[in-house]
Amino acid sequence: MSNGNDILLEVRELRTYFKLDEGMLKAVDGISFTLRKNRALGIVGESGCGKSVTAQSILQIVPRPGRVQGQMIFHGEGGPIDIGALDPESDAMRQIRGREIAMVFQEPMTAFSPVHTVGNQIMEAMLVHGGISEQAARERAIELLDQVGIPAAARRVDEYPFHLSGGMRQRAMIAMAMMNHPKLLIADEPTTALDVTIQAQILRLMKKLQADFGMAIIYISHNLGVIANMVDDVAVMYRGKIVEYGTVRHLFKNPQHPYTQALLRSIPHLGGEAERLATIRGSVPIPLDPPDECPFANRCDHFIPGRCDARMPDAVETEPEHRVSCVLYS
Amino acid sequence: MDESTSSAPLLEIQNLCKYFPIERGLMRRVVGHVRAVDDVNLTVGHGKTLGLVGESGSGKTTLARCILRAIAPTSGRMIFRPQGQEVDIAGLPKKELRSIRRHMQMIFQDPYSSLDPRKTVYDIVSEPLRLNQVASGQVLEDRVKRLMERVGLSIKYMHRYPHAFSGGQRQRIGIARALALNPSLVVADEPVSALDVSVQAQILNLLRDLQSEFNLTYLFIAHDLSVIEHTSDEVAVMYVGRLVEQAPTKALFRTPRHPYTEALMASIPLPDPDRPLPVQGGLEGELPDPAHPPGGCYFHPRCKYARPICSEQTPPWTEVGPGHHAACHFTRELTLQGIE
Numbered sequence: 001m002s003n004g005n006d007i008l009l010e011v012r013e014l015r016t017y018f019k020l021d022e023g024m025l026k027a028v029d030g031i032s033f034t035l036r037k038n039r040a041l042g043i044v045g046e047s048g049c050g051k052s053v054t055a056q057s058i059l060q061i062v063p064r065p066g067r068v069q070g071q072m073i074f075h076g077e078g079g080p081i082d083i084g085a086l087d088p089e090s091d092a093m094r095q096i097r098g099r100e101i102a103m104v105f106q107e108p109m110t111a112f113s114p115v116h117t118v119g120n121q122i123m124e125a126m127l128v129h130g131g132i133s134e135q136a137a138r139e140r141a142i143e144l145l146d147q148v149g150i151p152a153a154a155r156r157v158d159e160y161p162f163h164l165s166g167g168m169r170q171r172a173m174i175a176m177a178m179m180n181h182p183k184l185l186i187a188d189e190p191t192t193a194l195d196v197t198i199q200a201q202i203l204r205l206m207k208k209l210q211a212d213f214g215m216a217i218i219y220i221s222h223n224l225g226v227i228a229n230m231v232d233d234v235a236v237m238y239r240g241k242i243v244e245y246g247t248v249r250h251l252f253k254n255p256q257h258p259y260t261q262a263l264l265r266s267i268p269h270l271g272g273e274a275e276r277l278a279t280i281r282g283s284v285p286i287p288l289d290p291p292d293e294c295p296f297a298n299r300c301d302h303f304i305p306g307r308c309d310a311r312m313p314d315a316v317e318t319e320p321e322h323r324v325s326c327v328l329y330s
Numbered sequence: 331m332d333e334s335t336s337s338a339p340l341l342e343i344q345n346l347c348k349y350f351p352i353e354r355g356l357m358r359r360v361v362g363h364v365r366a367v368d369d370v371n372l373t374v375g376h377g378k379t380l381g382l383v384g385e386s387g388s389g390k391t392t393l394a395r396c397i398l399r400a401i402a403p404t405s406g407r408m409i410f411r412p413q414g415q416e417v418d419i420a421g422l423p424k425k426e427l428r429s430i431r432r433h434m435q436m437i438f439q440d441p442y443s444s445l446d447p448r449k450t451v452y453d454i455v456s457e458p459l460r461l462n463q464v465a466s467g468q469v470l471e472d473r474v475k476r477l478m479e480r481v482g483l484s485i486k487y488m489h490r491y492p493h494a495f496s497g498g499q500r501q502r503i504g505i506a507r508a509l510a511l512n513p514s515l516v517v518a519d520e521p522v523s524a525l526d527v528s529v530q531a532q533i534l535n536l537l538r539d540l541q542s543e544f545n546l547t548y549l550f551i552a553h554d555l556s557v558i559e560h561t562s563d564e565v566a567v568m569y570v571g572r573l574v575e576q577a578p579t580k581a582l583f584r585t586p587r588h589p590y591t592e593a594l595m596a597s598i599p600l601p602d603p604d605r606p607l608p609v610q611g612g613l614e615g616e617l618p619d620p621a622h623p624p625g626g627c628y629f630h631p632r633c634k635y636a637r638p639i640c641s642e643q644t645p646p647w648t649e650v651g652p653g654h655h656a657a658c659h660f661t662r663e664l665t666l667q668g669i670e
Contacts, residue, residue: 046526046527046528047526165616166386167616168616195385195386195553195617196385196553196555196594196597196598197385197593197594197597197612197613198385198616199597199599200596200597200598200599200607200612200613201612201613201614203599203607204607204609204612207609222526222527223599224527224601225598225599225600225601226599227601228599228600228601228602228603228606229599229600229603229606229607230599248603249603252601252602252603253603262528263527263528264601266527266528266530266531267527267530267531267556267601268534268556268557268559268560269556269600269601270555270556270559270583270595270598270600270669271559271583271669271670272559272560274560275538276535276538277531277534277535277560278531279528279531279532279535280528280529280531280532281532283496283497283498283499283526283528283529284496284526284528284529299528
C-alpha cells in the first residue's frame with residue numbers, strides 16, 4: 001500500500017450508509033482510493049452518486065443518521081492517523097478538520113454567518129486557536145483576502161457576506177480555507193453556482209494556490225470540463241461506487257466503463273457537429289437497498305444478463321493507473 | 331399556417347427597453363433606473379432557434395419576461411406573427427393579450443418548483459386546454475394522452491403527482507403542458523441546467539424532435555455555451571442589458587466579433603485535458619452594477635482591447651457579415667479567437 005512518503009490519504013472500503021424508514025441508503029458503498037501529496041483528484045458523478053458524502057465522510061461531518069465505516073489513513077503532521085476510527089467530536093478530529101483538511105462548498109452563504117463581517121469571521125477562527133493579537137489577526141485576514149484576489153481587501157474585510165458578489169464570496173471562503181495552510185483542500189462543486197467567466201477566475205485561483213502552497217485537492221464536480229481542467233486523477237462515481245479510476249488523460253482519451261463512455265458522448269461538445277446527442281436511457285438511481293450488481297446494469301447498452309446483475313464486478317487494471325469495474329474487462 | 335406571412339419573421343423586437351425604477355426614501359422618490367433591457371433589437375424566424383446567452387444580471391430573463399408579456403416593456407416594439415396574424419405585443423392591453431398568449435409558451439429551468447405539487451400530471455397538462463376551452467371530456471383526455479406519449483411519458487402515470495417523477499420526467503411534463511395549446515413560440519429558460527448530465531441529452535433531443543414535428547420556434551436561454559451551440563441556429567449575446575453580438579451560430583463560435591464573446595468562449599472549461607483553460611490573460615473583474623453602468627461600452631473596464639473612445643461613446647450596432655452584428659468600436663479591426 002504505502003511505500004513512500006508521498007502518500008497523503010488512503011481510503012479503503014469506505015462505506016457511508018443512512019438507515020432510513022424506507023430502507024438502507026448506501027450513499028457511499030465500499031470505495032477505495034489513494035491520494036498523493038500535491039496531487040489533485042477529481043470525483044465526478046451525477047446527483048446521488050455519493051461524491052459529496054465522500055467529502056463529508058473524510059471530514060467526519062456526515063449528517064444524521066449517516067454512519068461512516070472503513071479506513072481513511074491520513075498522513076498529517078502527527079504521523080498517520082485513521083480518520084475512520086476517530087470520533088467526529090474528538091479533539092483529534094477537530095485538529096485535522098479546518099487545520100490540515102479544509103473544505104469549500106458550492107454555496108458560500110452557508111459557510112459564512114450573515115450577521116458578522118467577513119473579516120471578523122476569519123479573525124475569529126485565528127483568535128480561537130490563540131497565540132495571535134487582534135491587530136495581527138486583522139492584518140492576516142486582509143492579507144488572506146488580498147491573496148485570493150479580492151480587490152481593496154483592507155476595506156472589504158469590514159463588509160458583510162451579503163455585500164459581496166457570488167464570486168467574491170467564493171474567494172472569501174477560499175481565503176478562510178487557506179488560513180492554516182491545509183495539506184488537503186476538498187472543493188465540493190465550488191464553481192457550480194457561478195457564471196462562466198467568474199468560474200474561470202476561481203479555477204485559475206485554485207490552481208495558483210495549489211502550486212503556491214503545495215497542497216492536495218479533492219475536486220468534486222458534475223462538470224466534466226471543470227474536472228478535465230483541474231485534476232491529475234479522476235474517480236467516476238455511480239450509485240455509491242467508483243466504477244472507473246485513472247489519470248485525467250486516460251479517462252478522457254480512453255474511457256473504458258460504459259457509463260464514462262456514455263457520459264462523455266451525451267454532452268454537447270463545443271465545435272462538434274452532432275445533430276443528435278447520444279443518450280443514456282432511464283434516470284439516475286437512488287441507492288436505496290441497492291442490489292449487489294453493477295450499478296449501471298439497468299441503463300447499460302452492453303448489459304449481459306447473468307453476469308452484470310450477478311454481483312458487483314471487481315476493479316480490473318486495464319493499463320497502469322487505470323482501473324475499471326466492468327465485466328467487459330474481466 | 332398562412333403561407334403569405336410565413337416568410338416574415340415570427341418575432342421582431344425593435345428598440346425594446348425595460349427600465350426598473352430605483353426608489354429612495356419615504357416618498358419613494360425615483361432616483362434612477364436600472365436598464366435591465368436597453369435598446370434590444372432581435373429577429374427570430376419561423377421554426378428557428380435563437381439562443382440567448384449572458385451571465386447573471388445580463389437581462390436575458392427580463393427580456394424573456396417582456397416577450398411573454400409577464401411584464402410590460404418600458405418602450406419598443408415586439409411584432410409577433412403567429413399563424414397568419416400580426417400584432418405588436420409590446421403595447422397590447424391585457425384583454426387582447428389573452429388570445430395571443432396561447433401562441434407563446436414557456437419551459438422553465440427548475441422542474442422541481444415549476445409544477446404545482448397538488449395537481450396530478452393529468453391536471454397539469456390539461457389545464458391550459460381547459461382554461462382556453464379548447465377541449466373537454468373524452469377529446470380532452472385523448473389529447474392529454476397523446477401529448478404525454480409524445481414527450482415520452484407513460485400514460486399509466488397520468489394520475490400521479492409531480493413528486494413521484496424524476497427531474498427529467500418532470501421536465502417532460504412541463505414540455506407537454508407548454509405544447510398543449512400548439513404554440514408558435516416556446517421560450518425555454520435554462521431548460522436543462524438543473525438536470526443530471528445523463529438526462530440533459532434526452533431532453534435536448536426531445537426538444538429538437540418536437541421542433542421539427544410542430545414547426546416550433548424557440549427562444550433558448552442558457553448560460554452553457556455548448557448547449558447553445560448545439561441547439562441554436564442563431565445566437566445573441568447580452569451584457570448588462572444590451573446586445574453585444576448576434577450571428578448565425580457557426581459564425582459566432584468560429585469568428586466572434588465582440589471581445590466579450592471571445593472572453594466568454596475562452597472561459598469555458600472543455601472536457602479535454604489537452605485544451606486547458608489559459609493560465610494567464612483570462613477575463614478579470616465582474617459584471618458592473620446595472621444601476622450604475624460605466625460610460626460608453628459597458629464592457630470597456632474589463633476589455634483588453636479598450637481604447638479611450640470605448641469609455642466615451644456607446645458603440646453602434648454594426649453589421650460585420652451576413653446576419654452578423656456586433657456593438658464594438660473596433661469590431662472591424664480586431665481579429666478575435668473563436669472555437670475551432
